[in-house]
Amino acid sequence: MRILIEHLRRTASLGILATLGAGIFGAIAMRSFASIVMPAGTDILAASLPKQFQAALGIDKLPFNTLNGFLGVIIQHPFLLTIMLGLPITLATGLLTREVETGTLPLLLVRRVGRMQIVLSAAIVMALWTLTASVAVYVGIVYGAQWAHVTPLPDRVMTARLVAGLVMLSLSVSGCVLAISTINNERGEAVQWCLVPLLIMYVWNFLASFWPQAAQVAKYLLFHYYAPVEIILQGQLDPQSTIVFAGVGGAGLLIALIVYWRREFNL
Amino acid sequence: MTPVIDLHRATKSYPGKRGAFDLTFNVKKGEIFGYLGPNGAGKTTTIRMMLGLARPTSGSVKLFGHSPGSRHLRNGLIGYLPGEPGYYENMTGNRVLALYASLTGRPAKLTDWLCERLDFTAADRARRIKTYSKGTRQKLGLVQALQHDPELAILDEPTTGLDPLVQRELGDVLRDLRERGRTIFFSSHVLSEVYGLCDRIGALVNGRLALDGTVADLITDADRLLWLRPHEEFHDIPDHAPILHHADFLRSEDGWLVYRVPAHHAAAILDELHTLRPTDFRLEADVESSFMKLYETHPA
Numbered sequence: 001m002r003i004l005i006e007h008l009r010r011t012a013s014l015g016i017l018a019t020l021g022a023g024i025f026g027a028i029a030m031r032s033f034a035s036i037v038m039p040a041g042t043d044i045l046a047a048s049l050p051k052q053f054q055a056a057l058g059i060d061k062l063p064f065n066t067l068n069g070f071l072g073v074i075i076q077h078p079f080l081l082t083i084m085l086g087l088p089i090t091l092a093t094g095l096l097t098r099e100v101e102t103g104t105l106p107l108l109l110v111r112r113v114g115r116m117q118i119v120l121s122a123a124i125v126m127a128l129w130t131l132t133a134s135v136a137v138y139v140g141i142v143y144g145a146q147w148a149h150v151t152p153l154p155d156r157v158m159t160a161r162l163v164a165g166l167v168m169l170s171l172s173v174s175g176c177v178l179a180i181s182t183i184n185n186e187r188g189e190a191v192q193w194c195l196v197p198l199l200i201m202y203v204w205n206f207l208a209s210f211w212p213q214a215a216q217v218a219k220y221l222l223f224h225y226y227a228p229v230e231i232i233l234q235g236q237l238d239p240q241s242t243i244v245f246a247g248v249g250g251a252g253l254l255i256a257l258i259v260y261w262r263r264e265f266n267l
Numbered sequence: 268m269t270p271v272i273d274l275h276r277a278t279k280s281y282p283g284k285r286g287a288f289d290l291t292f293n294v295k296k297g298e299i300f301g302y303l304g305p306n307g308a309g310k311t312t313t314i315r316m317m318l319g320l321a322r323p324t325s326g327s328v329k330l331f332g333h334s335p336g337s338r339h340l341r342n343g344l345i346g347y348l349p350g351e352p353g354y355y356e357n358m359t360g361n362r363v364l365a366l367y368a369s370l371t372g373r374p375a376k377l378t379d380w381l382c383e384r385l386d387f388t389a390a391d392r393a394r395r396i397k398t399y400s401k402g403t404r405q406k407l408g409l410v411q412a413l414q415h416d417p418e419l420a421i422l423d424e425p426t427t428g429l430d431p432l433v434q435r436e437l438g439d440v441l442r443d444l445r446e447r448g449r450t451i452f453f454s455s456h457v458l459s460e461v462y463g464l465c466d467r468i469g470a471l472v473n474g475r476l477a478l479d480g481t482v483a484d485l486i487t488d489a490d491r492l493l494w495l496r497p498h499e500e501f502h503d504i505p506d507h508a509p510i511l512h513h514a515d516f517l518r519s520e521d522g523w524l525v526y527r528v529p530a531h532h533a534a535a536i537l538d539e540l541h542t543l544r545p546t547d548f549r550l551e552a553d554v555e556s557s558f559m560k561l562y563e564t565h566p567a
Contacts, residue, residue: 111343
């Protein structure tokens with residue numbers, strides 16, 4: 001419990017910053033939507049988005065100048081993904097790898113702090129800040145829409161489902177980065193091992209939308225299962241995607257626990 | 268009574284024949300055990316095994332009868348000062364001490380006493396750790412390791428960075444803790460640090476325990492250095508020191524002639540001295556050389 005409080009205290013600035021960033025993004029997005037639906041705005045954006053890009057974002061199935069189509073895009077906006085995926089990477093490497101890198105870990109382990117407790121505490125803190133940032137996105141969208149006088153207002157249940165999809169992706173990535181953080185001894189190395197696969201998966205998934213050969217492999221990548229537009233069209237979270245995200249996240253956490261429990265530390 | 272530390276044929280091997288091998292020794296409650304060895308001899312590897320940071324390749328390591336890493340040992344029984352202590356650099360000393368106190372199963376009742384003894388001032392404690400000098404970092408490390416009055420303190424090179432006055436004070440602090448029944452495992456590569464302080468000494472050479480005995484044993488087994496001022500009849504022949512059958516002449520120094528006397532001839536040399544009629548003499552155990560010899564006779 002003490003270590004959890006300590007972890008929360010240590011990550012508070014970052015968590016609050018991410019939450020604010022996510023919330024403000026949601027609100028500004030709605031403001032942008034209000035300007036898009038003005039007559040001139042639609043033409044400008046339609047002209048500036050190539051067809052392939054629209055297909056990659058899945059908005060070829062939904063008009064971009066409708067609220068749902070717009071939400072389908074902004075929920076996978078790189079800025080938002082950077083916050084929601086960068087947050088677990090920063091937290092996991094900061095709470096686990098950094099303890100090894102700076103040599104502070106033995107001073108915890110000789111006290112009433114078990115190895116498992118450290119990993120579980122990090123996982124809880126990551127989940128907590130991810131949820132907080134996600135709630136901020138939801139609040140930002142809902143209240144941002146009111147602020148921007150968007151009519152009709154976004155469907156709250158639909159918005160919640162979209163945000164839930166984002167949470168699932170973020171938690172799934174959290175599991176992976178937890179595992180990577182427990183294996184590495186240096187934070188820089190761990191961040192690199194987290195970022196590179198994520199970027200490759202993101203880019204590959206993008207390529208797969210117009211390159212059939214790439215699509216063969218894409219189904220094995222995490223981002224393939226992150227399809228906000230499908231959530232809007234189906235009106236629910238895709239069960240298969242939910243299972244994949246939960247499985248990957250759970251497996252990552254399990255690996256992290258086993259590695260941290262069993263590994264040796266040359267400190 | 269269960270020994271506080273009990274190693275039985277404990278081995279931890281790393282690639283390149285590095286590590287610690289076949290270590291068997293124990294440390295009893297209330298002892299200060301000096302663990303000596305040159306850099307890279309395997310001292311820190313031994314400590315890693317004791318703390319559960321590394322698993323022995325073979326053999327066993329027990330602390331208070333429990334395996335390292337056991338939850339029984341995480342209740343404030345152990346205090347640990349790493350060889351190169353790492354801290355949360357943006358925290359103040361006070362914050363770090365409070366944090367470690369809150370994570371330990373015992374009240375930190377010695378904090379003020381230790382800070383005062385080790386000259387770790389309130390102003391220092393109020394500063395962020397990233398501004399600390401090496402000595403101040405070491406003082407913080409010592410206070411965090413000992414503030415909860417642990418039954419066993421494992422100190423890896425505890426005098427690093429400390430000035431001579433604080434080093435001496437640390438020795439007194441550790442003696443006081445021993446008086447309270449605490450056990451100290453004092454790892455160092457400097458003999459003079461542990462010689463006057465420790466009850467027993469273990470010496471590690473190339474990962475193997477080359478010596479495990481009391482300081483008295485060490486003195487008994489050590490060669491003697493005989494310092495003598497010769498009778499005036501020898502003054503005219505400074506380069507020709509009188510021959511002693513039981514000693515080897517080493518050098519002359521400021522009017523003194525210095526001889527090495529093997530330990531088993533220590534008594535015989537006194538009879539021989541009588542015939543020389545020196546104006547003054549002193550006989551001292553050459554523990555340092557014994558140690559160096561120990562290192563030389565245990566090649567890698």
